[in-house]
Amino acid sequence: MIDKMNRSEKAAYNWLRRRLPSVDIIFQKRNSPDFVTNTGDGYEAKLIRSNAITFTYGQLDRLIDFGRVSVLVMEQGAQEPIAIIPINELKDSPRYWHQYRVVSYGPMPENDVVCHCQDCETTFIVKQGSRQRYCPECVLKRVKHIPTKRPDTHQDGR
Numbered sequence: 110m111i112d113k114m115n116r117s118e119k120a121a122y123n124w125l126r127r128r129l130p131s132v133d134i135i136f137q138k139r140n141s142p143d144f145v146t147n148t149g150d151g152y153e154a155k156l157i158r159s160n161a162i163t164f165t166y167g168q169l170d171r172l173i174d175f176g177r178v179s180v181l182v183m184e185q186g187a188q189e190p191i192a193i194i195p196i197n198e199l200k201d202s203p204r205y206w207h208q209y210r211v212v213s214y215g216p217m218p219e220n221d222v223v224c225h226c227q228d229c230e231t232t233f234i235v236k237q238g239s240r241q242r243y244c245p246e247c248v249l250k251r252v253k254h255i256p257t258k259r260p261d262t263h264q265d266g267r
């Protein structure tokens with residue numbers, strides 16, 4: 110199960126394991142919250158990026174509907190959450206929770222696809238497209254790192 114998690118989910122999972130050693134924790138790869146326990150609690154790991162916590166289409170509503178959810182705010186590379194947000198504190202879709210910006214999208218428009226970047230783990234949305242492995246920023250970085258070889262034999266007739 111742990112091999113299907115991204116880095117921040119893994120860190121959150123290991124932290125939960127340490128904190129709740131006698132509780133069963135199930136990972137939901139394709140659903141929210143990320144983790145549910147046999148005690149009826151839910152945990153959603155959120156990687157914080159540019160001081161923002163982002164919920165994809167309809168996700169905040171799903172978490173609120175679930176009820177007992179804690180949002181584990183993870184920094185890249187950290188082994189424990191920097192903040193734990195009880196989901197009911199996000200019920201009114203506040204723009205900020207303490208010093209953190211909260212970004213939340215409503216229901217998902219048809220044809221949009223939610224993707225998770227394999228490099229930076231950010232969540233991004235592709236309009237009317239198909240699933241992408243890397244976010245636009247990381248795609249650019251990757252393109253820059255491909256050595257480009259200019260054919261110097263090219264003649265354009267000048």
Ligand SMILES: [Zn+2]
Nearest residue numbers: 226229244247
């Ligand atoms: Zn990326």
